[in-house]
Structures are given as structure tokens and as C-alpha cells.
Amino acid sequence: MIVVSAPSGAGKTTIVKHLLKSFPQLGFSVSATSRTIRDCELNGREYYFLSSDDFRLLIDQGKLLEWQEVYAGSYYGTPVSEVERIASNGQFPVFDVDVVGGLNIKKMFGDKALAIFIKPPSYEILELRLRSRATDSEESLQKRLDKVKWELTFEKDFDCVIVNDKLEDAFNQAEKLVTDFLDLKP
Ligand code: ADP
Numbered sequence: 001m002i003v004v005s006a007p008s009g010a011g012k013t014t015i016v017k018h019l020l021k022s023f024p025q026l027g028f029s030v031s032a033t034s035r036t037i038r039d040c041e042l043n044g045r046e047y048y049f050l051s052s053d054d055f056r057l058l059i060d061q062g063k064l065l066e067w068q069e070v071y072a073g074s075y076y077g078t079p080v081s082e083v084e085r086i087a088s089n090g091q092f093p094v095f096d097v098d099v100v101g102g103l104n105i106k107k108m109f110g111d112k113a114l115a116i117f118i119k120p121p122s123y124e125i126l127e128l129r130l131r132s133r134a135t136d137s138e139e140s141l142q143k144r145l146d147k148v149k150w151e152l153t154f155e156k157d158f159d160c161v162i163v164n165d166k167l168e169d170a171f172n173q174a175e176k177l178v179t180d181f182l183d184l185k186p
């Protein structure tokens with residue numbers, strides 16, 4: 001399995017989407033979340049969007065492989081059923097999860113998982129990218145920015161790091177890492 005983690009705005013989603021387009025052997029693990037849906041998102045595609053109560057029910061029923069309250073009041077978790085669904089399609093799962101969730105998955109699966117950390121070229125560039133993405137309110141943006149420095153300290157615990165400066169280079173590095181790890185042909 002492939003785990004991709006990074007602070008918000010570092011480019012995880014962009015790189016994961018590219019990998020999914022390049023490798024039909026990969027399947028995206030759709031997480032559950034209690035955060036509000038964005039205009040460009042579809043329930044069941046980016047996430048399963050749930051109320052906080054329904055999210056807690058999943059926790060209580062043991063239906064999540066891992067979960068985190070990534071930002072105060074916003075829960076995110078990996079449904080066990082996603083891993084089963086992807087495996088039953090004969091695919092390898094790709095997880096786009098926060099740094100703590102990513103390291104938890106790595107601990108669970110050891111050598112069967114490749115944990116990739118996406119690093120922004122600088123804090124300032126990350127902030128610019130997040131602002132130009134224009135998907136978050138100022139309050140949500142601040143919650144994300146407040147965590148960046150702490151999240152960057154986890155870089156050393158990952159199997160590999162991609163600095164997402166020039167997108168084309170980051171895509172190429174990600175493709176090579178996945179090709180080597182899973183022994184695939186793009
Ligand atoms: P994340 O999923 O980590 O929060 P995104 O993939 O949504 O990050 O990227 C944040 C924003 O930065 C998006 O608008 C994306 O198009 C843009 N972006 C990502 N990588 C690059 C890059 N290398 N150069 C310029 N813009 C980028």
C-alpha cells in the first residue's frame with residue numbers, strides 16, 4: 001500500500017490524483033470525514049461526508065482502521081471497508097491521510113506500506129498555494145497553517161520525502177517511488 005502524507009497545501013491531493021491516473025493498479029481509499037463538503041467535491045468520491053454523530057458511530061462500531069481529529073471539530077478516518085473494496089478489485093490502496101494517520105498505517109503494515117511525505121519548498125509557498133486554492137474560509141486556513149510547523153517535524157519518520165517545488169519533478173519522483181516499490185510498469 002501507498003501512504004501519502006503532508007501538511008495541508010503541500011500538494012498531496014495533486015500528486016495522488018496523478019498517481020491514480022498513471023497507475024490503474026492503484027485504488028484510492030476514500031476516507032470518512034465530518035468536515036463540510038467543498039463545491040468541487042462529491043460525496044463518495046473525495047470523502048464520505050458524515051455528521052459528527054455518524055462519524056462517532058463508525059468509531060464505536062470499530063469500522064475505522066485509523067482516525068484522527070485532524071483539526072478541532074473535524075474528524076477524518078479510513079474505513080476498513082475501503083481497504084477490503086480495493087483489495088477485492090485486485091488493486092493496491094493509496095491513502096491520503098494526515099502525518100499521524102500515515103505513520104499509524106505504516107506501523108500497522110510495516111514493509112507492505114510505502115510512507116511518502118510531501119514537503120512544500122517553504123512555509124511561505126505553502127501558504128500562498130493554500131490561499132490561491134481558495135477552498136477554505138480564513139478560519140479553516142488558519143487552523144491548517146497553525147499545524148504546518150509541527151507536521152513538518154514528522155518528515156524524518158517517513159520512508160521517503162518528495163519536495164513539491166516543480167510539479168513535473170514531483171510527479172516523476174512519485175511515479176518512480178511507486179514503480180520501484182510495487183514493481184509496476186506505468
Ligand atoms: P493538499 O492535498 O496537500 O492539501 P493540494 O494538492 O490541494 O494540497 O495543493 C494545494 C494547492 O497547490 C492546489 O491549488 C494545487 O493546485 C497547488 N499545487 C500543488 N502542487 C503545486 C506545485 N508544485 N506548484 C504550484 N502549485 C501547486
Ligand code: 5GP
Pocket residue numbers: 005006007008012031032035066067068070076077078079096097098099100101102
Ligand atoms: P482536507 O480537509 O484538506 O481534505 O484534509 C485535511 C487533512 O486530513 C489532510 O492532511 C488529509 O490528508 C487528512 N485526512 C484525510 N483523510 C484522512 C483519514 O482517513 N485519516 C487521517 N488520519 N487523516 C486524513
